[in-house]
Structure formats: C-alpha cells, structure tokens
Amino acid sequence: MPDSEAEFLAAYDPRDYPAVGVTVDVVALTIRDDRLCVLLVERDAPPYEGLWSLPGGFLKQQGEDGTPFAETLVEAAGRELAEETGLDAERLGRVHLEQLGSYGDPGRDPRMRVISVAYLGFGPQMPDPEPGSDARSAAWVPVADLGLPEGLDAIPGRAVQQRPGTSRRLAFDHAQILFDGLERARAKLEYSALATAFVGETFTIAELRAVYETVWGEQLHGPNFRRKILSVPGFVESVGATTERGGARGGPRSQLYRAGDATLLHPALLRTVTEEQIR
Amino acid sequence: MPDSEAEFLAAYDPRDYPAVGVTVDVVALTIRDDRLCVLLVERDAPPYEGLWSLPGGFLKQQGEDGTPFAETLVEAAGRELAEETGLDAERLGRVHLEQLGSYGDPGRDPRMRVISVAYLGFGPQMPDPEPGSDARSAAWVPVADLGLPEGLDAIPGRAVQQRPGTSRRLAFDHAQILFDGLERARAKLEYSALATAFVGETFTIAELRAVYETVWGEQLHGPNFRRKILSVPGFVESVGATTERGGARGGPRSQLYRAGDATLLHPALLRTVTEEQIR
C-alpha cells in the first residue's frame, strides 16, 4: 500500500458519517406435517414489541466483553439462527443458507436508518425452537397462516402486506422479506437441487415429491415425477436399500436415495404454467 | 405506537453502536460493438487510488448542505450511476436496475466495516461516460478484457480473482461482484425478457439474437431462435414495419419488434448444456 493510502487511512474517522445500522434477518423454512413453515420470534422489546418477526439482529463487531469480532454476513445469519432456536452446530450444518437480498427503504425501522441483509435457510424437520434473550417466544409457523398474498393477489412489484384479520402480525417489512423468500424458494425448486435440503440424509422419491407439492401447493403426477428426477444427472443417487416398512396405509417398501452432487438441475423441473405468465 | 415504544425511541442513540458503512455499487452492463461492456471508473482518491472500480459510493443521508436526505437503495444506485456517467434522466429511465446482492466480508474495505449493496443495470448503447468528481476517468470496458474466470476456471464458490497480467486491476472485491453480475445476467436471459433491455425501443430478431450471442458467448441457430422468440407469449410484439435497409452485407429488410409486456418467459429459452452440469 502506498504511503498516501496509509496517511489517508490514519486520518479517516468513520464517526464523521451519519450512522447506518446493518442487521441480518433469516427466513428459515422447513416442512412440518406437510406444511411449509417459517421460524418466527415474538418480540419482547421495542420496536414492535409483541409483534412477530424473522430471527435476526444487528451485525456484531465486538463480543459482549468488547473484544473485536469479525463475522461475515452469512456467519451472522447462522449465529442469529442458532441464538433464536437453540439449534446445535450439527443440526445447523444441515441447514442450507443463501443470501436473499437487502432491504433498506428509509423508515423501515423507526430507530434509525437500517439496512437489513436477508438470508434464506432451508432445513429438514427441526425441533421446536427455544426463544432467545430478546424473544418472548419462538415457533415454526405455517406460512399459509400469515395471510400473505398468493395467486392473483401476488402482484409483482406491489408492496406485500398481510391480509386484514391475520392474527400473527409481522414487524418491520418482514412480510415483504418472507414473501420474497417464498418466491425464491419456489423458483429454486425448479432449477436447483434445493428440495433435498428439506428432507433427511436418505429419502424416498415420494418424500421428495411431497416437498415439491408442499412448497408449490399443487399435486404432481407420481410416475412422471419419478421418471424426471431419476433422469436428471446428479440429482439423487440410489442408496441400494428400501424403507423398513411400506406406507402408513399399505403399499410396497420404497427405494431410498441420497442427494447427488449436482446443485443445478439440467434439464430443469419446470412447473406447468397457468395464465400468470402475463406479468 | 404505545408509550413504551416512544420512550424507547427517545432514549435510543445510534452512536452507541460501532459504525458500519453502507455503500451502493452498480454493475452497469451494455453492448458496444458486439462486446459486453461494464462501466468502470478509475479511482482518484484512496483507498485503491489508481485502480478501477464499479461506480458507487456511500448511501447518502444528507445533502451537501446538510439537509436530510432519504433515498432508497435503488435510488442511490441510480444516483451513483448518473453522477459517474453524466447520463441524463431520460437515458437513465431506459436502464433496468435490479439488486444483485450484498457484500460484507470483514476487511473488504480498509477504512472500516463496509457493507456494499450491489445493483445490476442493463441498458442499450450508451454514450461515453463523463468522469464524476472522485474519478480520474470513466469508461465502458469490455468484460472480456478484465481477466475474470470463465468456462472451467469458473469454479462455483471459489473466490473470484483477475488473471495475473490483466492490465485494469479492480479495487475491493469488485472482481467478485462483477463476476456475480455477469453470471446473473447470463442466467436471466434464459428465463426473463431481460434481453430487450440491451436493445433500442424497436429492434429486429437478429439484433435480439446478437444480444444472446454476445452475453452467452456462443452462436445460436437463427431459424430456431426466431421460432422460439415468437412463440413465447408477451416477449416481443410486431411493430408492423421493417428496417429501412437490409443488412450491412446484403439481405432483405427485416421485421421490427418492440418489447412485449412479459417479464418472465414461459417456456424459457434454455441454453444447451455442456458437461459443466457436474457441479
């Protein structure tokens, strides 16, 4: 680094600039009882005390004792998830985290100008969360219960709001963030191997199909789904074993598979398109 | 808002938290002389003085005179683009801006902890830029000249660096951001009507095909491309006129089209896949 740069940095004081806060929020999705659920916490402190919000918090730069602390954004997302759920490291390791987007409209946080970097997480069935320090409670909430726009109500570009009468109100612009996360998840099922993040280490084709049906909210044709999944190279690979028992109401034992090494699906698993294409 | 919230807000001092800077950077892409180009500025102040960077800067919260200033993130991206290019509002209106992602690794900026929200912009041929106040110069630079990894060198998840010997070195992690923007642009051509953002108000099918060929870096089959484009509802609509002259080296006049109202393409225009699918 040239001398002039060193001089510049020595004279540079970050406090000369107006403060902007940076938070990290997580849209953590899982499937419980055939319903797509999101992890929410009930806020126990202002702002929006008593409302529900996505797990998240300010980006940390120092520990409780003041020692400097350098975490990447995705590490912060993992930390917030762990703090608000009591998830252990092993279970967290099975959660797939990816950046969703950043939200920074003026006024989205009454305290100050806050930019929130949102992450999207997917995981298999997880235990009930333990509320963290700032939370009154924490729970996996079926997204269908949150009154988000869907179908014809979901107009691209329009600000997302919960339907009137929805009991669990979301703080900040978290309804918008959650909506965007759901859209992303639905889209990613088409062209990525994301679905395997929702199931366990080994799984049946039917379980994988249930993931697609739950997230997309539509029935899929069993035989065609199977043919398609097995024809995509690297999506799933056979374990060479079957389930211990047949289905709950009878039927043969099914083959077990594990996730393959592909992250992108070629060719993709496209949803059949309705008339929504007129955007 | 309940009283407790009001009390809390009155007592809240943002300066109690360590400062984090928020910048907005723009990956502005256009096509010039059949080459995909990105807008870069040559830095005229530390840090990284003399290197090239994406146009961008700190999110503003007050004007030069100190008046409060509330801009959204995308407005900040448009402002930075305008400041560093001398683009007028009318031309800027034809530029499509969308959020690319946020970059916030510790140490990515030597001054302080900085989170950069990157935007991706696409526009038709634009004039040579006028360097802004902090820039020594500004230029549309062919992305092929920047030594970014491509093909087998582009390993997903690996940190992006410019090839040794590349003349224009990029500051910060802007090589990574630019790389991600290019990947996004290439992917979005497949399933969105993005390509029309690179051409003028009216265009020929051949011009649209040239966009795909330039961004993807591969030749497409003319008749099949035409059939496909015209079969996707809402992608393009006929103007009912032809070009004034035939092609530069002969040929009949071609039909003119304008962008339709679709933003998502169904069915998508998929690239033929090589063996790179083994990710």
Added chain:
DNA sequence: TTCATAAAACTCAACCTGAGTCCATCTCGT
C-alpha cells in the same frame, strides 16, 4: 383372507427442440 394403497414399470400421443434446406431479397464490388 381380502382390500385399499402406494411404488414402480410401462405405454402413447402431443409437443418441443436441434439441425438442416430452401428461397426471396438486398447490398456491395466489379
């Protein structure tokens, strides 16, 4: 033992895609 259920293999028509041919039109060089 019977029956409903589900996994998995199979069939078939409709559609989409990649590759190629052909022709009319136009520009440019001679």
Added chain:
DNA sequence: ACGAGATGGACTCAGGTTGAGTTTTATGAA
C-alpha cells in the same frame, strides 16, 4: 448494370421430452 454473397424468414424432419393414463406388484390394515 449485373452477379456474388449474405441475410431474413419459411419450411421440413427426426429425436427427445412431457403430460396423462394404465398395469403390475408388494404391503399393511381390516
């Protein structure tokens, strides 16, 4: 003024993929 060469655009055709259905078989529950 003319012809070579290039281009836009229509057309053809084989192969693959998809959606929708049927059939077979293994299994658990009644």
